Structure formats: C-alpha cells, structure tokens
Amino acid sequence: MTEMIRMERVHFSYQNEKVLDNVSLTLHQGEFLALVGPNGSGKSTLIKLALGWLKPQAGDIQLMGQDIRRFRDRDKIGYVSQKANSFNLGFPATVFEVVAAGLYGKMGLFRWMGRKEKQKVYEAIEQVGLSDWAHRNIGRLSGGQQQRAFIARALVSDPDLLILDEPTVGVDAESVDRFYRLLTHLHREKGLTLLLVTHDIGAVTTYVDRIACLNKRIFFHGDPEEFTRKQKEILTAAYGHEVQMIDHQHEAKDEMSLFVST
Numbered sequence: 292m293t294e295m296i297r298m299e300r301v302h303f304s305y306q307n308e309k310v311l312d313n314v315s316l317t318l319h320q321g322e323f324l325a326l327v328g329p330n331g332s333g334k335s336t337l338i339k340l341a342l343g344w345l346k347p348q349a350g351d352i353q354l355m356g357q358d359i360r361r362f363r364d365r366d367k368i369g370y371v372s373q374k375a376n377s378f379n380l381g382f383p384a385t386v387f388e389v390v391a392a393g394l395y396g397k398m399g400l401f402r403w404m405g406r407k408e409k410q411k412v413y414e415a416i417e418q419v420g421l422s423d424w425a426h427r428n429i430g431r432l433s434g435g436q437q438q439r440a441f442i443a444r445a446l447v448s449d450p451d452l453l454i455l456d457e458p459t460v461g462v463d464a465e466s467v468d469r470f471y472r473l474l475t476h477l478h479r480e481k482g483l484t485l486l487l488v489t490h491d492i493g494a495v496t497t498y499v500d501r502i503a504c505l506n507k508r509i510f511f512h513g514d515p516e517e518f519t520r521k522q523k524e525i526l527t528a529a530y531g532h533e534v535q536m537i538d539h540q541h542e543a544k545d546e547m548s549l550f551v552s553t
C-alpha cells in the first residue's frame with residue numbers, strides 16, 4: 292500500500308521549545324486518520340512539517356514515496372486550515388471565486404480561466420453541496436457553508452490527500468454532522484486519503500479508520516476500536532488528566548469565540 296506521509300524519528304523545536312520529540316507516523320493511501328491531542332501538543336506543527344512549511348531539526352519525512360525536500364507534486368495535497376483565517380471574509384468574493392483560487396497554483400494567477408477550469412470549479416462546489424450558493428458572496432454564508440467552500444477550494448485541484456486542521460471549530464452541530472458525512476463520502480466514494488486534526492474525540496471514532504494521539508510524542512496510533520478500549524489510559528497519559536467527552540454541540544458553542552477571535 293502506498294504511503295502518503297511517512298515521518299520517521301522527527302524532532303522539531305521552535306527556538307528552545309521542543310514541540311515534537313521522536314515522532315514517527317505513517318499515513319497510507321486510502322486511510323482516514325484523525326490526529327488528536329491537547330492544546331499545544333504539536334498537531335498543527337506536525338501538519339506544517341508534512342506540508343513542507345517547516346523543516347525538522349532531525350528525522351525524515353517522505354510524501355508519496357519521495358523525500359519531502361524533492362517533492363514537487365504540491366497540488367496532490369489539499370489543505371483546509373483551522374478556519375478561513377487565511378482569507379478575509381469581508382473581501383467581496385463569491386464562492387466560485389474562492390474555489391477558483393484553489394486552481395491558481397496550477398494554472399498561474401493571471402491566466403484566463405477556460406471552460407474546463409470553470410467546470411472543475413463547479414464540480415468542486417457541487418461536491419460540497421453549495422451549487423445554489425456558487426455566486427453568493429462568501430461573507431454572506433453560514434460558518435458551516437463557508438467551511439464547505441474552503442473544502443471545495445482544497446478539492447478543486449483533485450488532490451489525493453486532504454489535510455484538515457480543526458475545521459469544525461466554531462461550526463454548529465448540524466454543520467459538523469454534515470461535515471463528517473461529506474468527509475466520509477470523499478473517503479469512501481472518491482478514495483481520498485484524509486488527515487483530520489480535531490478535538491472532537493467523541494465523534495471522530497465513528498468516522499475514521501485510524502487515530503493518532505499526540506502530545507510531543509505519539510501516545511497511540513491504531514484503529515478506533517482499540518483506541519476506544521484503551522481510551523482512558525491513552526488520554527490520561529497524553530493529556531495528563533482524565534478527559535471528559537463533550538458532545539460536539541457543546542464544543543462548537545464553547546469554541547465559538549476562538550473561531551471569531553483567532
């Protein structure tokens with residue numbers, strides 16, 4: 292089975308703060324992996340290393356069988372950040388324009404969009420169920436709809452691997468359910484490999500086929516059944532205290548302020 296991401300004995304520090312300590316993790320083609328761990332445990336850092344935005348001080352990273360330093364197929368990897376924070380929602384752009392921006396890397400910013408490209412954009416918008424909103428300003432959509440628009444933007448270049456960093460933060464419970472259904476569809480029907488960073492441990496075990504628990508080092512990497520059986524020990528070890536599962540309605544509400552302010 293092809294390895295989409297392979298990290299071996301990776302060490303990473305910001306200045307003097309050690310964030311990842313001897314982390315080895317493999318994501319195979321076709322897997323749906325959830326990466327969980329407490330705040331500040333290094334999840335986003337691990338993602339940034341996998342995307343090549345940060346370089347490890349030690350260890351090896353391979354993407355799709357190639358050393359990350361020589362990896363050139365960037366558009367095979369789609370990325371959805373914690374929220375649309377990389378995008379100014381006040382900016383007057385339609386869903387179509389936001390999604391089309393996902394193609395610019397491939398075709399160059401100033402090249403005119405041909406019929407084929409436009410069709411790709413509409414297909415990506417349809418995949419996430421936003422066809423009726425394609426020409427609506429992104430700022431006028433709900434949080435859940437915006438989130439789906441950003442997923443469409445990541446999908447438009449036909450990636451083989453989609454990485455999502457806490458995309459459900461601040462999204463209402465109904466949109467979270469819809470989001471998981473969309474990911475399950477992309478995973479099962481389209482064969483997309485998925486890496487999802489989330490705090491939503493309760494819900495995620497239902498949907499994913501692998502879970503990794505990180506806090507500087509990997510405390511668990513295995514299937515959800517084993518994780519559920521050993522959950523108490525794993526989470527107590529990784530979080531340093533017992534963890535109470537909260538349903539996502541609570542979580543979404545509690546984290547609403549985070550969504551707005553960061």
Ligand SMILES: Nc1ncnc2c1ncn2[C@@H]1O[C@H](COP(=O)(O)OP(=O)(O)OP(=O)(O)O)[C@@H](O)[C@H]1O
Pocket residue numbers: 305306308310328329330331332333334335336337
């Ligand atoms: N650019 C940076 N410079 C210095 N320290 C950083 C930087 N980014 C993150 N850190 C620190 O590294 C540690 C890991 O951060 P990271 O964002 O990877 O964790 P996380 O697991 O994604 O957290 P959260 O769940 O809260 O988003 C934290 O202590 C954080 O403060």
